Amino acid sequence: EQSAETFRYESDITRLRSLVIHSLYSHKDVFLRELLSNANDALEKLRLVSLTDRSVMSAGEGNVTIEVRLDEESGGKTGLLVIRDTGIGMSKEELTKNLGTIARSGTSEFLKKAEEGQGVDGNLIGQFGLGFYSCFLVSPTVRVSSLPPATSSNPDPIQYTFVSSSTGDSFDVFPDPRGNTLGRGTEIVLKIGEEEKEWLSTQRLRGLIDKHSTFSTTFPIYIKERQQVPVSAQSLPTDDDDQLNDDLDTDAQSPAAATSTVVEEKWVRVNDKAPIWVRDPKDVSEEEYKDFYKALTKDESAESLGWSHFKGDTGSGVSYKAIMYIPAQLPKDFWQKMTSGINNVRLMVKRVFITDDLGEEFMPRWLSFLKVTVDADDLPLNVSRETLQNNRFLAQLQRILVRKALDLFTKLSIDSPEKFKEASKLYGNALRIGVLEDNKDKLKLAKLLRFESTRSGYTSLEEYVENRKEGQKQIYYIAGVGERAEDLARSPFVEKLKARGYEVLLLSLPSDEPMMAALDKFMGMTTQDVSKKGLKFGDEDEHEAEKKELEAQKVAFKPLIDWLKKDLAGQVSDVTVTNRLVTSPCTIIVDSYGWSANMQRIMAAQTD
Ligand code: ADP
Ligand code: MG
Numbered sequence: 001e002q003s004a005e006t007f008r009y010e011s012d013i014t015r016l017r018s019l020v021i022h023s024l025y026s027h028k029d030v031f032l033r034e035l036l037s038n039a040n041d042a043l044e045k046l047r048l049v050s051l052t053d054r055s056v057m058s059a060g061e062g063n064v065t066i067e068v069r070l071d072e073e074s075g076g077k078t079g080l081l082v083i084r085d086t087g088i089g090m091s092k093e094e095l096t097k098n099l100g101t102i103a104r105s106g107t108s109e110f111l112k113k114a115e116e117g118q119g120v121d122g123n124l125i126g127q128f129g130l131g132f133y134s135c136f137l138v139s140p141t142v143r144v145s146s147l148p149p150a151t152s153s154n155p156d157p158i159q160y161t162f163v164s165s166s167t168g169d170s171f172d173v174f175p176d177p178r179g180n181t182l183g184r185g186t187e188i189v190l191k192i193g194e195e196e197k198e199w200l201s202t203q204r205l206r207g208l209i210d211k212h213s214t215f216s217t218t219f220p221i222y223i224k225e226r227q228q229v230p231v232s233a234q235s236l237p238t239d240d241d242d243q244l245n246d247d248l249d250t251d252a253q254s255p256a257a258a259t260s261t262v263v264e265e266k267w268v269r270v271n272d273k274a275p276i277w278v279r280d281p282k283d284v285s286e287e288e289y290k291d292f293y294k295a296l297t298k299d300e301s302a303e304s305l306g307w308s309h310f311k312g313d314t315g316s317g318v319s320y321k322a323i324m325y326i327p328a329q330l331p332k333d334f335w336q337k338m339t340s341g342i343n344n345v346r347l348m349v350k351r352v353f354i355t356d357d358l359g360e361e362f363m364p365r366w367l368s369f370l371k372v373t374v375d376a377d378d379l380p381l382n383v384s385r386e387t388l389q390n391n392r393f394l395a396q397l398q399r400i401l402v403r404k405a406l407d408l409f410t411k412l413s414i415d416s417p418e419k420f421k422e423a424s425k426l427y428g429n430a431l432r433i434g435v436l437e438d439n440k441d442k443l444k445l446a447k448l449l450r451f452e453s454t455r456s457g458y459t460s461l462e463e464y465v466e467n468r469k470e471g472q473k474q475i476y477y478i479a480g481v482g483e484r485a486e487d488l489a490r491s492p493f494v495e496k497l498k499a500r501g502y503e504v505l506l507l508s509l510p511s512d513e514p515m516m517a518a519l520d521k522f523m524g525m526t527t528q529d530v531s532k533k534g535l536k537f538g539d540e541d542e543h544e545a546e547k548k549e550l551e552a553q554k555v556a557f558k559p560l561i562d563w564l565k566k567d568l569a570g571q572v573s574d575v576t577v578t579n580r581l582v583t584s585p586c587t588i589i590v591d592s593y594g595w596s597a598n599m600q601r602i603m604a605a606q607t608d
Helices: 011-023 030-052 092-100 107-115 122-127 131-137 194-200 202-213 241-253 255-260 286-297 338-344 385-389 392-415 417-437 439-448 461-466 485-489 492-499 512-519 541-556 558-567 597-607
Strands: 005-008 066-073 078-085 141-147 160-165 170-175 185-192 221-230 261-269 304-313 319-327 345-349 352-355 371-376 474-479 505-507 525-529
Touching: 011 107, 011 131, 030 066, 030 078, 030 131, 030 185, 030 202, 030 352, 066 202, 078 194, 092 141, 092 160, 092 170, 185 194, 194 202, 202 221, 202 286, 286 304, 286 319, 286 371, 304 392, 304 417, 319 392, 338 345, 371 392, 392 417, 392 439, 417 439, 417 512, 439 461, 439 512, 461 474, 474 492, 474 512, 485 492, 485 505, 505 512, 512 525, 541 558
Parallel strands: 066 221, 345 371, 474 505, 474 525
Antiparallel strands: 005 170, 066 078, 078 185, 141 160, 141 185, 160 170, 221 261, 304 319, 319 371, 345 352
């Protein structure tokens, strides 16, 4: 290694590396997921390059695979864990830059979060592009050798090696003394010491790959397995399997018989099942859907409230298969930065990952939380985002996803009311914004909303309409952002309606009032803010006597009303005698088209 060059890590990297190691020590197994995800990325990049330059595949190796193997040392007490891919590889400069510096913008944000003690979980590591450093969780040193494919601009690439230890602030890069042994791609060698020997089990590794990577990795992953094979296997009777197994069992237990077996190594494909989204939903278990969700979110504890697995045709001849999830948790700042939703739709073409950045405009913002995987069959593999945007496919796909999301919420409301209640808490505001912004789906969406009311703690508009009193033509509501339902119920606007046996919706979300105004009509009834003009009782006929009394009062109080109108001129637009109130002597109401006091408070808060 005479020609080794030594580089200093960027100062942040040393900090980040130790942060990763210290915050993830109890989730060490993420290292394998991260390394396999990098191998997968490298193969995807190769596939993309090969679309315009076939030679990258044919030169050297044509296969695109990931291999995992264990080389035992000291009689199995320690060993080397080798992860190899035939992907895009890295040149000397790329090894230095990609593994020694961080070009990602979120890093300082990550450092701040982590140092403030906000849980740094495996999820963050993946999000912030720190995956590679997780190899130091299990290994004191890492050696990365890499060889990019030969191309016309780089016809004679050289294999370089990067070596670093988990401590220290520098790394070495040098031409690989073994020469170009890789053919193409990257090989990562981790030194597994005695204290980490749990990783020296093929079975353990296989289990981890099954758990984390079968869903997210579409390229074949092979693991080298060692099997005890009887020497005379061929001569044993093959028509009696039970007999054969019995023989093997006794062999394993009896040292005298050990001479009749040898250790045979062979590569075994781990992720041999078709990806979950292309399979028939009938053949996918609930467990598999849950695991897929964890793999998608790169978060072991992630859960969803429900999912939908469907296939179809966009109408322009593109058939697709898709899985959509409603997350059970969202990042704390999700709604502040709606942009965090832009990576939630992963587009694949014939199982090959194309993009998870279809642009902020792709999903309506009120559905930006959905996690979707779509695999299209009939798009060209080299579609770029630009061509996609001019493609009718995306517009049609968006329509389909919105419709499917509404169906999924509806199904949840029928099949699992408890989960739907949770969904209402998490996404109630989003669905209301949907009513405001999505005129086409407004009524379907309105059916999914749940409200507190004077009748029950949790009602839908359909139930409200069902429970209306005879003759009632308005859906009554009162809105007060952040107020408690029982306080809203005590408002003088509500008391008379309640006394007459009408139900009033008690709305406390910021989006409630504008949503109700935008909704305007539902199942033939108009929405009516009880604090505004225009309130009508449906039972006026029943109360003939009351009506007569109101007329009499109007005459009796005319002098007072006239005086008030004069005295308050310029401050109010009208003064009338009303039968709205029961115990309060008077109230101030807003014109039908004016802003309610609630809305005025919202607007005032927004201009601050
Ligand atoms: P991220 O994958 O989020 O970019 P990582 O820390 O996991 O962050 O990897 C850093 C970078 O190192 C990658 O972006 C990639 O350029 C490079 N890299 C890592 N592993 C490989 C690999 N097996 N083949 C090619 N490049 C790799
Ligand atoms: Mg990575």
